[in-house]
Amino acid sequence: MELLEMPSPTLSRRAWRADFTASIVVFLVALPLCVGVAVASGVPAELGLVTGIVGGLVVGLLPGSSLQVSGPAAGLTVLVFEAVRQFGLAALGVIVLTAGLLQILLGLLRFGRWFRAISPAVVEGMLAGIGLVLIAGQLYTMAGATAPAGGLGKLAGLPELAGTIFSSAAAWTAFAIGAGTILVMVLWSRLPGRVRLVPGALVAVALATSASLLFDLPVQRIEVQGLLGSINPATLGDLAKLGDIALLGTVLAFALIASAESLFSAAAVDRMHDGPRTDYNRELVAQGVGNSVCGFLGALPMTAVIVRSSANVEAGARTKASRVLHGVWLLLFAALLPATIGIMPLAALAGVLVHAGFKLLPLRKLVPLWKRHRGEAVILVVTALAIVVLNMFEGVLIGIALAVIKVAWQASHVQVRVKDTGSGPIKVRMSGNATFLRLPVILDKLEALPNGRPVDLDLTGVHHLDHACRIALMAWADRNENVDIVQPEQLTQQ
Template identity: 60%
Template structure:
């Protein structure tokens, strides 16, 4: 009996162990690539991946989604480091984590599900565009200019300045990663196979590689003296964007499996605790990441043990084999991030939305465009405002029908929602009625009548009655 019990227990653990190894292999190049693209030491990306597994992975909230440094935050982190310095990153991430914990405790997690899908898709598309724009330069073996305008301006000359050996490394990475997924060994991540293969080739070529230092030298405890009002905006932005990306990922992952659903408020607290630890260590911010999470589900994970173990494997790697990273060409990581940016962009979904709902597509394009030309927070807030205005316009549909009723009577029927957005049209119709006729205004078909329209109707009726004519308001 004991042997059978042990065998069953081992077999029940094996799917999570196997899944954790797959997620580790997916996470390793992404952790390094996100860190390099964010302008911070590569080791800090792996530290965030470790914290995502060992800290956020152990806390309640979601069972199968995996956390770590996200490609969607590279733009935000790079801008923050450029503005406030790498030393301030820790205090900003710590503040964002504490804010996430507070939002989870006051049960704000579920409200993130109310954000317009067009804004979410626009935010991801904008991040993808910025990622594509920034990674084209290391893909070509050159240094990317600082500003967005300069990056656009430098694109024509990039063809002439590109280093052939770097382009070869980058193209080979994309080709191997793509073709590997069609082989019988596709469960091994194509990105990892591609990076290993081109790293071996890169030994023979003079291409820029990752600069690796000591992990102990790169970790720096948070400096609380750097916290001031200047970083408050960055704290709020990090908290909101990381929370949104995490909870959108949770909704997507929940659709991939039949296990326990995500508890949004608890997951927000877990992410906040994880980011607070990342901030204390001076590492990158973390979110739940759809690439790692979907790999975890597809690999057959059953419990949270898989995401915790993936953090263990990352920790073992960064302690035992840190020097291996110095063999990886920057062009290979740029290629992996270009692939990630293209997936974030999702041009097919954008075109499909444009065919079915042009207004929603306009919100998406506005959000993505403003993220590219301004920043992530400005673009997202503008997209949210546009979505609210669009929704208000949609729900305020009002039909006004004027029907003659005899020689000296008019019958006016209102149907739909009478809001201030439709007030000009309503007043134009009423004021066009001849003062020589009696009017019956039927409001019974309205689903909603706001205060502005109510007051305008009463004022118009008083004016009409002053002229000696009757007005009947049939109220809902």
């Protein structure tokens, strides 16, 4: 009987071949993104590869989700860039390490499933805001220019950037390379499936690099420090920076945003395959372990990345082996071919990230969402704009606050029905949840009743009566004679 339950050697060989092929595909997808995210974050390019390697070799072996792939994410680029600008590159390791430890704690306390309770509109708005800032910032890199600080500054400077592109041959050349990279990626996505097994980002960067070398174009290229030279392990002295309240706020932002993005990615990946479902608490612990290792090495933070994860599933991956092997290929590339990074044009990698930024914008979802759930659409747009105007952490907090207010408003739905037969007392029946949010509506109805007439106020249909409403109703009854209030026992005990 045990022999019948064991997988056949043929099935094992098929699974191994599928995982091996998928790992190559994921590696080719991850390579330009790891480098591009690092450069856009204002850190050495090799640190993006370090995070990708840890995502494969460390997180890839841990339990949680079997097929999603972790690494540096475009979604954290803006936050990392601002953290490095504000606290310095040396503090990045401490921030990521502490955020990872916080993720481990949240996972052990079984908070993983609660991240799924975050409003999808807030998450979509967060990604949209990140996408807008990412696009605006990388447009400057595509032209070989320095981006202004802040989301509003980047957007406000775009007209001047356009003038620079059309007036400077060097800026026009660099921008053309970036725009060509985007065009290749867009066209590549429309080719047959067999062709698209080779990732469009890799093809686009390879073509841009070849063209810049062939025609000896005057474009900026990536500075290479070497894998070991770029690693900056966190020290005990760096831990003293945790006394900075602003830095702790950044830690919290890293932990919450990375966790939410990873677990939402896990939910999306689970819908793409029929294999084992994700254990969200274990996945949160795995992400925390990965970020702790990345922080110790002074590398970029990681999340589960939907682009790499979907490529892994679509390439036919069966087990964790595919994501572990992709980490092996990244390690071999970083160790054996580091000089290859140095010939890539910055404009081409900026084009890859502009394309990734557009994918973060929910352009197709916004109009249907506005038609069906207008409140959710408002939360999405306000969250995105708040991230652009303020920063990511404050923007997300504003989005969550709006989502809570929306739920509270909907939960406080109350109806006030008035029945006046012309003789006898006026019958007023309230039903629903009477909270301070609906108090103006309730008082408008009651104060519009004719003076001097007896009133029977029936509260038996009210499920919840908060303190503010109770005080207001009692005060209204004291001001009016002949008011008889009927309420169930549970309301008298609230």
